[in-house]
Each structure stands twice: as C-alpha cells, then as structure tokens.
Amino acid sequence: MKRTIFGVATAAVMAIASLASTPANAGGELHVLNWQGYGTDEAWAVKMFEERTGVKVVHDYFNSEQEMLTKLRTSPGTYDVVLINSSFTAAAAAEGVLQPVDPSKIANFGDLNPTLRDSPLFVVDGKLYGIAWVWGMTSVAYNTNTITEQPDSIEALWDPKYAGRVGWRDDAVESVSMAAIATGQDMNHPADLDKVREKLMALKNQIKTFWSSEDEWNKYFAAKDFDIAVYWSGSAARSKTNSGLPVGFVVPKEGAIGWFDGLSIAKDAPNVDAAHAFINFMVDPEFYVQWATTVGAPASANMKANQGLPEGDMGRAIHSDEAAIKRLQFMAPLSDEERAKYQELWDEAKASFAQ
Amino acid sequence: MDVQQRRRIAIVGLTAPAYLWLALAVFLPLSAMLYFSFLTVAPFGGREAELTLKHYRAFIDKPLYRDLAWISLKLGFHVTLICVLMGYPAALALARYVKGRWREALFLLVVLPFWSNALVRTFSWTMVLRGDGLVDRMIQAVLPWAPSLDLLFSYPAVVIGLVHAYLPYMILTCYISLQAIDDSLIEAARSLGASGATAFRRVILPLSVPGLIAGTVLIFVPVIGSFMEPRILGGPRAATMLGTVIEEQFTRIFNWPFGAALSFILLGIVLLILALSYPLLRRPMQAM
Amino acid sequence: MERVGGWLVRGYLGLVLVFLYLPIAVMIVMAFNRSPLYELPIVFDTVWFQALAKNERLLTAGFNSLWIAIANTIIATALGTMAALAFQRYSFRGRTLMQLLLFPPITIPWLIIGTSMLVMFFWLGIGRGLHAMLLGHVALSIPYVIVVVGARLKSFGTALEEAAATLGANPWQTFWRISAPVMAPGVVAAALFAFAVSFDQFVISYFLAPPGVSTLPVEIYSAIRKGFTPEVNAISTIIIVVSMGLMLLFARLYRFGGER
Numbered sequence: 001m002k003r004t005i006f007g008v009a010t011a012a013v014m015a016i017a018s019l020a021s022t023p024a025n026a027g028g029e030l031h032v033l034n035w036q037g038y039g040t041d042e043a044w045a046v047k048m049f050e051e052r053t054g055v056k057v058v059h060d061y062f063n064s065e066q067e068m069l070t071k072l073r074t075s076p077g078t079y080d081v082v083l084i085n086s087s088f089t090a091a092a093a094a095e096g097v098l099q100p101v102d103p104s105k106i107a108n109f110g111d112l113n114p115t116l117r118d119s120p121l122f123v124v125d126g127k128l129y130g131i132a133w134v135w136g137m138t139s140v141a142y143n144t145n146t147i148t149e150q151p152d153s154i155e156a157l158w159d160p161k162y163a164g165r166v167g168w169r170d171d172a173v174e175s176v177s178m179a180a181i182a183t184g185q186d187m188n189h190p191a192d193l194d195k196v197r198e199k200l201m202a203l204k205n206q207i208k209t210f211w212s213s214e215d216e217w218n219k220y221f222a223a224k225d226f227d228i229a230v231y232w233s234g235s236a237a238r239s240k241t242n243s244g245l246p247v248g249f250v251v252p253k254e255g256a257i258g259w260f261d262g263l264s265i266a267k268d269a270p271n272v273d274a275a276h277a278f279i280n281f282m283v284d285p286e287f288y289v290q291w292a293t294t295v296g297a298p299a300s301a302n303m304k305a306n307q308g309l310p311e312g313d314m315g316r317a318i319h320s321d322e323a324a325i326k327r328l329q330f331m332a333p334l335s336d337e338e339r340a341k342y343q344e345l346w347d348e349a350k351a352s353f354a355q
Numbered sequence: 356m357d358v359q360q361r362r363r364i365a366i367v368g369l370t371a372p373a374y375l376w377l378a379l380a381v382f383l384p385l386s387a388m389l390y391f392s393f394l395t396v397a398p399f400g401g402r403e404a405e406l407t408l409k410h411y412r413a414f415i416d417k418p419l420y421r422d423l424a425w426i427s428l429k430l431g432f433h434v435t436l437i438c439v440l441m442g443y444p445a446a447l448a449l450a451r452y453v454k455g456r457w458r459e460a461l462f463l464l465v466v467l468p469f470w471s472n473a474l475v476r477t478f479s480w481t482m483v484l485r486g487d488g489l490v491d492r493m494i495q496a497v498l499p500w501a502p503s504l505d506l507l508f509s510y511p512a513v514v515i516g517l518v519h520a521y522l523p524y525m526i527l528t529c530y531i532s533l534q535a536i537d538d539s540l541i542e543a544a545r546s547l548g549a550s551g552a553t554a555f556r557r558v559i560l561p562l563s564v565p566g567l568i569a570g571t572v573l574i575f576v577p578v579i580g581s582f583m584e585p586r587i588l589g590g591p592r593a594a595t596m597l598g599t600v601i602e603e604q605f606t607r608i609f610n611w612p613f614g615a616a617l618s619f620i621l622l623g624i625v626l627l628i629l630a631l632s633y634p635l636l637r638r639p640m641q642a643m
Numbered sequence: 644m645e646r647v648g649g650w651l652v653r654g655y656l657g658l659v660l661v662f663l664y665l666p667i668a669v670m671i672v673m674a675f676n677r678s679p680l681y682e683l684p685i686v687f688d689t690v691w692f693q694a695l696a697k698n699e700r701l702l703t704a705g706f707n708s709l710w711i712a713i714a715n716t717i718i719a720t721a722l723g724t725m726a727a728l729a730f731q732r733y734s735f736r737g738r739t740l741m742q743l744l745l746f747p748p749i750t751i752p753w754l755i756i757g758t759s760m761l762v763m764f765f766w767l768g769i770g771r772g773l774h775a776m777l778l779g780h781v782a783l784s785i786p787y788v789i790v791v792v793g794a795r796l797k798s799f800g801t802a803l804e805e806a807a808a809t810l811g812a813n814p815w816q817t818f819w820r821i822s823a824p825v826m827a828p829g830v831v832a833a834a835l836f837a838f839a840v841s842f843d844q845f846v847i848s849y850f851l852a853p854p855g856v857s858t859l860p861v862e863i864y865s866a867i868r869k870g871f872t873p874e875v876n877a878i879s880t881i882i883i884v885v886s887m888g889l890m891l892l893f894a895r896l897y898r899f900g901g902e903r
Contacts, residue, residue, distance in 0.1 A: 008639070031854055036865045054617040060854035061865055070758070073399050074765040077855060095400030169595070170586075172607060176831065207591040223485070336396065339608040341464050348419050350595040354426065354510075367813075370731035370741065373785050374720035380782035381748050383757035387766075416773050441659060448656040448899065461656070463890040466832075468663050469672065469839035470886045474863050475879045479666035482673070489669060522663065527836075528794050531829050535798040538676075562798060570792035573749070574788065580752040602754050615755060622750045626743070 012143040029056045030274045033071060033266075034083040036061040039134070039291055041284060049281055070099040072266060079266040080275040084130060086121040086260050087331040093129040097269045100127040105276035108283045108302055116260050116301045121333065130262030132278050134234075136298035136319070137328055138174060139256035141231035141239075143221070154182045154252040156228060157288045163205045167220060167229030170210040172346035173331075173339065175200055176258065179229060181255050181329065188332040193345060200349035207353070218243050237315035238296030249314075251324035258328035260301065391613035404465020409508070410616035421615065424624065427597040431579040438574050441518070442525030443567065447559075449526070450533035465526050473520060477587045480516050481507055484588070516584040521577075525570035532566025533559065541586045576625055580618075597621060660788075667883060674876035691873040695881075698874055701862055705878055708842050708859040711773070715780040715841035720834045722781070723788025724826065730789070732804075745786040753783070757846040764851065771853045779847035784837035789838060795829025838894035 011040070034040045038057075041071070046057045062068040065088055072082065072092065084092055092098050103109045109117070116132035123129070142151060151256040157166055157178070168175070177187035179199040190196050208226045211217040220226060222245060236249040263279045265272065281287055288305035291297045292315060298305050299319035309316040318324075334342075376501070383557075391397055394404040414420045427551070447459055483489040484503035494501050504513050536559060542556045582598035597617065604614030677688035695701060700847060748756065757779070764775050803825065807817045845860040852858065857865075863875050 033854075058855045063865070066606050066609055069609065070605075070761070074761055075771065075854075097400065135486075168591070172603075203591075208588050212588075212593065215867070336609050340610050340613070343603055343608045343610075344417075344419070347423075347595060347600055350591065351419055351422060353591045354593060354595065365650055365731050369725040373726040373789070374741065374744075376722060376778075377744070377748070377782055377785060380760065380778045381756060382744070384756065384763035385692060385747055385751065387763050388755060388759040412894060439851050441662075443653065448652040452652050453656070460891065461660070463887075465663065466835050467883065467886055467890065469666055469835065470842060471667055471879055471883055472875075473843050473865055474845075474858055474867065475670055475861065476666050478867075479670040479673070483666055508808040519663065519666065522659075524836075526659075527832050530790060530793045531791070531832055532798040534828065535825075554851075565794045565797040569745050573790060576746065576749045580732075580750065582752065582754075588728055597754055601752055605754055605758055611758070615759075615793050618751045618755045620666050621752075622747055625746060625750050638679075 001088070020115065028054060028271075029058055029077045030081065030271050030278055032057060032059050032081045033062065033068060033079045034059065034081075035063075038083065039297060040081070040083065040274070040278075041054060042291060042295065045281075045287055045291065048120075048287075049278060053274060053277055055277075057278070069097070069327050074343070076266075077268040077270060080269040080271050081278055082264050082266050083133070084260055084264050085331070086116075086119060086132070086262050087131065087333045088211065089130040089262055089264060090124050090333055092264070093124040093127075096228075097267055098129050098264050099269065099272075100129055101126060101131055101265055101279070102276060103131075105273075106131060106280045106283070108280055111304045111305050112283065112301045119260075122262055123216070128265045131283065132301035133261050133263045133279075133282060134300055135258070135260035137233040137256050137258050138177075138323075139233065139249065139251045140228065140229060141236045141247055141249050142228040143224075144246040146227045150248060150250050151228070152250070152253055153256045154178070154200075154256075156252070157230070158182070158199075158202055158206060160205075164208050165227045166203070166206040166208060167211055167217065167226035167231075168203065168207045168209075169230055170212060172343040173334065174230070175346050175349070176342045177257050177331075181257075187257065188330045188334065189202040189253075189338070193341070197345050197349060200346065201352045204353050210263070214238070218245065221245055221247070233318050234298030234300070234315055236283050237313070239317060240314055249318055251327050253327070254325075255327040255329055258302070259323070261298075261331070271347050310323040360397050388611075388615040392619055394612050397554060397609065397611040411620065412612045412621050413613065414617065417483070420597070423595065423597045423600055424620070426595075427579045427621075428585045430513065430517070430581075430585075430596060431575045433514055434578045435571055435575040437514070437518050438522050439567065439571065441521050442570065443529050443563075446526045446529035446533055446563075446566070450530050450536075451559075462530065465530075468519075469523055475584065476520070477516055477584055480519065481511070481598060481609060484515065507588065508592070510593040512588040512590075513593050515584050516588045517578055517581060520584065521574040524573045525567075527643050528570040528573065529566040532563040532569075536562045547598065567570040568640070579625070580621055661855045670876050671880045671883070674873055674880040676873065691877040692881075694872070695874045695877040700857070701859075701866075701874060701878055704857040704859045704862040705882075707856060708848075711776060711848075711858065712838050712841040714777055715784055716834050718777075718831060719781045719784035719788055719837040719841075723785045723833060723837075724792050724830050726785070727789045727792035727796060728822070729827075729867060731793055732801065748783055752893060753844075753846040756783070758852040760847065761850040768862045771851050773856070774852075775851040776858075778849055779851055780841040780844055783844065783847065784840045787836045787840060788833040792826060792829040793831040795832075796828060799825050805850050 032040050039045070041059045047289045050056060060071070062071060067086060068082065068084065069088070069092060072079065073095075076097075082098070084098075089098070102162055112132055116135060119132065121130075122132070140151060140154065140156060142156075156162065174227070176190065178195055179196045180187040180190035183190070183192070183195045183199055185196070187189060209220060211220055211229070214232070217229065217231060217235065218239055220241070221239065231249070233249060236247050239245045240247040263282060265279075269275055283300065283302045283305070285300075285302060285305040285308045288297070288300045288302060291309040292300070293313070296315070299315065306316065306319065393408070395407050395409070396402045396404050398404045414424075445465075449458060452548070453461060481488075482603075485491075485507040486503045488507070490506065491503050494504065506515070540558055540562075541554055544558050549557070560600050580598040580601070582596065582602045584592045585596045585599055601614050601617045601621075604610040672685060674691055675685075675687050677690060711877075718732040730742060760775070760779050761771070764770060769775055769778070786901065803821050804817050807821050812820070843860055844858075845864055848858040849861050850862070852861065859878070866872070866875055
C-alpha cells in the first residue's frame with residue numbers, strides 16, 4: 001500500500017515537474033554527457049561535427065558512473081548522447097533512462113568488432129541500447145628505467161621489494177577484481193571474499209599513494225613516487241608517447257581487467273537524429289585516428305579505425321596483442337548489493353592500512 | 356499595538372525570511388534524505404523500497420564504521436585544538452596589540468586565504484609537504500644532512516591541511532569577540548590592582564568565550580565530515596574517514612540510504628557532544 | 644616587560660601569517676613557472692596567464708562564480724543578520740530549537756545536502772539553474788552569518804542599547820545609532836565568510852548548475868581530473884591579487900572596528 005502511494009505520488013510530482021521545467025532546445029543543439037577530456041569534447045572534433053551538421057554540441061560532465069546515473073535520473077529531456085561503461089548499460093536501460101539505438105542509422109556499424117558490438121551487455125529485451133565505442137585494459141604499468149625486467153606476474157604488486165613504491169586506484173570494484181585475479185578467482189563474482197579481503201589488506205605496506213586520474217598518475221610517476229602501478233592501457237601509451245615518461249605496460253600471466261565503453265542515447269533525448277549522427281562520427285576512423293594520434297585514446301571498437309593507427313604506435317601494439325587479450329577478464333554488470341559489498345570490503349581494507 | 360505584539364512581530368519578521376529560505380533549500384531536502392535513510396534502497400528507476408533500520412544498525416553492528424567515526428572525531432579534536440592554540444593568541448595580538456590602519460590591513464590579510472580555491476590550496480600543500488618539496492628543501496638548506504621529512508600522505512599532513520583551511524575561522528571569530536571588549540573594563544580592572552595576567556584571566560578571556568565557541572563550532576563540525584583534504588593529503592593510511600565513506604555511498608555506489616544514515620549519525624554525534632559540553636559552557640556564558 | 648611581551652605577540656602574529664600564506668605563495672610562484680607538471684627548478688614565464696586569457700571556459704566560470712557570490716553575500720548577510728539580531732536581543736520559546744537547526748547545514752557533508760537539493764528541486768519542479776544554485780548557496784551561507792554576527796552581539800552585550808532605551812530612544816533610533824555600528828565588524832566578517840562560502844562552493848554548483856554553465860570550483864575540480872595545468876594557478880593568483888587590492892581599498896575607505 002505504501003509503495004503504491006509513493007509510486008503514484010512520485011509519478012504525479014514528476015509529471016508536474018516535467019510541465020514546469022523548461023524544455024531543452026531541440027532544434028540544432030546536441031547535449032552530451034561524458035567524462036571531461038574523454039574524446040567527445042575535443043575542440044577540433046566538435047568543430048568538425050558542427051560544421052558538417054549545423055548542430056551545436058554542448059557538454060556536461062560527470063566524475064563517476066554513479067554521478068552519471070544521478071544526472072540521468074534527475075534531468076529527463078536534458079541529454080542526448082551519454083557515455084556509459086558497458087557494465088552499467090543494461091541496468092540503466094532497465095531503469096528506463098535510456099532509449100534504444102537504431103543501428104541502421106550508424107553507417108560504421110558493420111566495421112565494429114563483433115565481440116564488442118554484439119555484446120549481450122548492450123541488449124535488454126532484444127533491443128540495443130549502446131554502441132561499442134572504445135575499449136581498454138586495466139593492468140600493470142611500471143617504470144622501465146628502474147624495473148629493467150618486465151614483471152610477468154600480478155604478484156609484482158605485492159612484492160616486498162616494491163614496498164612503498166606501488167601506485168593504486170581507490171576504486172572498490174577494481175581493487176576487488178585485481179585481488180580476485182591474484183587469488184585465481186572470477187574477478188566479477190569472486191567466490192571467496194575472505195581471501196580477497198586478505199589479499200587487499202596485504203597491500204598495506206605496498207601502496208605509496210592513490211591516483212584518481214591519468215594526469216595525477218603522470219604527476220606522481222614523474223615525481224618518482226611509485227615504480228609500479230595499476231593503470232589503463234590507453235593511458236599508458238599516452239603517458240609514454242605524449243608525456244615522454246618511461247612507461248612499460250604488461251598483462252600478467254594471471255590476467256587483467258578488460259573493459260569497454262559504449263555510447264547510448266538518453267530517454268526523451270531532444271535531438272535523436274543528431275545523437276545518431278554524433279555517435280556515428282565518434283566511431284568513424286576519421287575522428288578516431290586523429291584523436292588517438294594527436295591526443296591519445298583507448299582502443300577503438302572500430303577495427304578499421306585501429307588499423308588506421310601508425311605502425312609503431314604503442315597503443316596499437318598493446319591492443320593487438322592477441323595472447324594478452326585472451327588473458328583478460330571483462331567487466332560484467334554487478335547488482336547494487338554486490339557493489340555495496342565490495343565497497344565495504346575495500347573500506348575495511350583501507351581502514352586496516354591506518355593501523 | 357502593545358509591546359508584546361510588537362515584540363512578536365519583530366521576532367517573526369526578523370527570523371522568518373532566513374528560516375523560510377533554509378526550510379525550502381535545506382530542511383525540506385534533508386527531511387527527504389532522512390526519510391531515505393530508513394528505506395532499503397533509494398526509490399528511483401522502479402526500485403521497490405521498504406522501511407528498515409538496517410542502515411543505522413550497520414553502524415552499531417560493524418566495527419568498521421564505529422572505528423571510522425572515532426578517527427574522524429579524533430581528527431576534529433586535533434584540528435580544533437590546534438586552531439584554538441594557534442588562533443586565539445593571534446586574535447589577541449590583532450585585537451589588543453596592533454593599532455590603527457595596521458589592524459584593519461592585517462585583519463583582511465587573515466581573511467584573504469579564504470578566497471583562494473580550496474582545491475588549489477590543498478594541492479599547493481602537496482608541493483610543500485612532499486618528499487623533496489618546499490619544506491624538505493628548506494630544511495636541507497639549513498641542515499644538509501637531515502633526512503627527508505616526507506610529510507605527505509600521512510595523518511599529520513591531513514591535520515596541517517585542515518588547520519590551514521580552518522584557522523582563519525578561529526582567528527576571525529575570536530577577533531570580533533575580543534575587539535568588542537570595552538577598554539574601560541580593562542582599565543578599571545588595572546586600576547583596582549589587577550596584573551596583566553589577572554586582567555586577562557578574569558576579564559578578557561571570559562568575555563571572549565563566545566568567539567571561541569563560535570570558532571570551535573565552525574571548525575569542529577565540518578572537519579569531522581571532511582573528505583577532500585584526507586583524500587588528497589592522506590595517502591592510503593590516512594585517507595579513509597567517515598566523510599570519505601559517506602561520499603563513496605553517493606559517488607561510487609548507489610547506496611544513498613546508507614550515506615544518509617551515516618550523515619545523520621554524524622549529526623547526532625555532534626549534537627550529543629554539544630549537549631554534554633553545555634553544562635561546562637553555561638557558567639562562563641552566564642557570567643556575562 | 645609589557646613592551647617585550649607586545650613585540651613577542653606581534654612576532655607570533657607574523658609567524659601565523661607566514662603559515663597562512665605558505666601554500667598561497669607556492670601557488671603564486673607556480674603560476675609563473677614554465678613547467679606544466681610543476682617541476683622544479685623554477686623557470687619564470689608568463690605563458691600560463693596568456694593561456695588563461697584564451698581559456699574562455701575558465702574565465703566564464705570565474706565570472707559566474709563572482710556574480711553568484713555577490714548576490715549570495717548580499718542576500719545571506721541580510722537574512723542572517725536579521726535572524727542573529729532576533730536571537731541575541733529577544734528570548735523566546737523555540738529559540739534554542741531554531742539555533743540547533745543551524746547545525747544540520749554545517750554538519751552534514753555538503754555532498755549530502757547537494758544531492759538532496761538536486762532530488763528535492765527535481766521533485767518540486769525547481770530543477771537546475773542559476774536560481775537553484777543561488778537558493779542553495781544562500782542557504783549554506785546563512786548559518787555562518789548567524790553564528791558570526793551572533794558572537795559579536797553576544798560579546799558586546801546589551802548595556803548600550805538598554806541605556807539608549809532608558810534615555811528615550813525608540814527602537815529605530817536604537818538600532819541605527821547603537822546596534823548597527825556595534826554589529827558592523829561582525830556583519831562585515833560574516834559577509835566575507837558568506838562570499839568565501841559561495842565563491843568556493845563546489846558541490847552545490849556541481850549538482851544544480853544547468854548543463855553548459857559552470858563555476859570556478861567546478862571547473863578546477865574537473866581540470867584536476869583531466870590535466871591540472873598552471874592556468875588554474877594563474878586565475879587563482881589573479882583572484883588573490885584583485886581581492887587584496889579591493890580589501891586594502893575597502894580598509895582605506897571604511898574604518899571599522901577602530902578605536903572608540
């Protein structure tokens with residue numbers, strides 16, 4: 001009874017709210033929601049798109065997946081294109097904040113890597129809710145000057161000889177995944193959480209500092225705060241090529257984390273046609289090659305686009321290493337309860353670092 | 356209109372605008388959050404929510420959150436204590452030993468750091484405190500054989516960062532209290548034979564207590580919920596406080612009810628401390 | 644003996660100021676350093692100020708912050724001062740409760756308040772926008788104003804006002820000629836607080852700003868994720884220098900808290 005009343009009340013308020021709020025400008029504007037500095041807001045790309053379609057691109061940003069979802073839930077009719085990590089897409093669609101994408105309007109659809117493009121993570125009730133855009137790995141990066149022999153095991157992060165020289169990212173899901181891989185378990189749903197907790201607590205003397213963005217990673221690495229760290233593949237290539245840092249990247253024998261991001265369209269998007277055009281532009285080799293070579297990017301889901309990269313490109317090398325890709329475990333959707341459990345586990349581990 | 360009515364109108368007229376504003380912008384939203392804290396999940400996206408006490412019970416059942424609350428309270432005490440010890444003498448200096456134009460100029464100089472962006476300031480601290488940062492270099496310039504202090508990524512670094520951010524509050528509130536004290540009261544005390552120290556102890560200090568209390572409240576309360584300085588300056592060993600865990604419930608996972616519950620528990624702790632210290636404060640307050 | 648004590652105390656004040664300005668000095672110095680990664684040694688260059696001049700995003704955000712902060716300061720100081728007056732000069736039922744109600748906005752992390760505002764404004768149809776941001780900023784500044792002005796009023800006591808009343812002054816006269824000058828330093832301090840709270844307010848602005856509109860703290864926070872270049876130092880330096888100039892000007896024109 002209470003639930004029904006609440007549901008009706010919420011619906012009523014939302015209906016009133018949608019009448020009261022000003023409608024977004026649909027004629028000639030495209031609203032994009034993404035991480036800042038993650039490709040869609042490249043000034044030259046936006047200009048190219050605006051010149052060709054006459055549609056103005058306006059960006060809004062988020063700093064975590066949860067913030068992205070909060071913005072989607074509380075701003076209906078505001079956004080057109082949204083970047084969503086594939087492990088979140090199905091849940092967002094089921095919640096009703098997304099609308100299906102029409103593949104016939106994406107000219108480059110056929111060139112996308114089938115494993116990513118047709119991934120069940122994008123499909124809910126037989127409808128497609130995301131277009132695979134970029135993919136990458138989260139694995140081990142190290143300083144090639146101080147660590148001359150490439151580490152081949154994930155245990156390197158726990159190696160006492162690197163005590164106080166390890167960089168880590170303060171992310172519960174990522175940490176649980178790495179510990180699960182190190183203890184030989186399924187990284188998304190590890191059976192033995194106690195083992196995972198123990199493994200994470202064993203990092204106590206290892207971690208020098210947490211990093212939370214590529215730029216921070218670069219600054220710490222350049223200041224020689226850590227020699228070995230968890231890091232993203234595309235970013236490792238970028239740090240080496242663009243910032244000139246002595247970065248090596250390896251997928252250890254136990255495996256590493258694989259992930260891919262998709263571009264989706266918000267429900268009640270004001271400009272659906274422009275949204276499709278923009279997504280197509282983003283997976284087009286013309287955009288991708290320039291993005292990857294001038295700025296640096298993760299691997300594209302478009303196979304032709306990847307081939308457009310120059311021969312010696314480190315990113316290209318990393319992302320075409322078939323053997324390494326086979327060792328990856330890809331991020332899967334997690335329930336709210338699982339996320340909460342992993343967050344608590346990680347918080348326990350972090351609290352133990354203080355003792 | 357009689358005096359009583361006029362008085363009532365004055366009270367309502369003076370407080371209504373502020374409190375109506377607060378009601379709409381803060382109390383109403385917070386009551387929604389309070390309601391959420393008793394639900395199993397936040398009622399969005401078709402989720403079915405039920406009433407529960409489990410979020411509040413988690414605080415009692417799981418040692419993790421009690422430990423974090425304790426660490427956060429300790430942080431609050433340390434930072435506030437240092438701010439009092441550092442800030443009160445500075446306010447005293449400004450109010451009683453600096454005269455004329457200098458006083459205003461210095462007062463404004465104390466306020467100025469407020470206007471710099473907190474994030475940029477905190478990052479500047481990383482440059483000062485890190486191994487081979489400013490502090491280390493200054494020490495090495497004087498004592499070349501000294502080891503690196505490398506204060507960054509530690510609890511002391513968090514304390515330093517927070518003291519720096521909140522010290523102006525203490526100096527300001529103590530200053531405006533001290534400065535309100537009528538000089539003639541001091542002169543009277545002196546002429547009655549009181550020494551400088553006694554005049555301070557029995558006249559100045561009691562009269563400046565409101566400023567001390569105001570400063571304490573404005574510092575202690577936000578510090579125990581802080582998450583930015585611990586995140587940036589604390590490193591793995593000092594970054595996890597109640598504030599950061601609350602933040603995670605909103606930015607890393609979708610557990611608003613739990614984040615809300617922790618926040619209200621935090622509020623409850625603050626009010627409890629206030630209630631416990633009220634008897635101690637009543638005396639000096641009433642002496643005025 | 645008194646003299647030595649006096650100088651000791653002033654020296655201490657100097658040390659405190661050094662502490663307060665240490666990171667600010669570093670921030671300003673780094674604005675003039677050529678390295679984008681904040682590497683030493685310092686190579687003097689104004690390149691970041693030039694970059695800032697072209698950085699429309701950062702500049703627009705800075706101006707947005709400024710206008711909102713000014714509006715916020717005026718409204719919050721007015722509302723808060725009135726409430727503080729009522730609390731200190733009248734005793735009435737419910738006063739303690741109302742004073743306690745000032746604790747939630749200060750205690751509860753701004754993230755919670757921001758999220759709850761976002762949700763509530765969404766439900767109420769207020770939505771996101773400059774009006775919503777101002778609503779939020781003022782609400783967060785009011786408690787500070789009330790506490791600061793209240794402390795000032797309390798320390799001062801009611802003696803002068805009571806004396807004025809017995810001498811036949813009506814409430815208006817008492818207010819303008821006694822209470823106002825007494826309150827003034829407190830009000831000014833509270834206004835400075837309110838401005839700082841708003842100008843540096845990240846969370847509320849982040850949640851309630853409409854897409855495409857940004858404020859300085861939000862820009863800086865996002866910049867840190869993307870790449871924290873010294874342009875941020877440059878704009879912070881400009882803000883500090885301009886504020887210092889304004890404040891010194893203000894101090895010349897208005898002597899508050901001076902000798903009686």
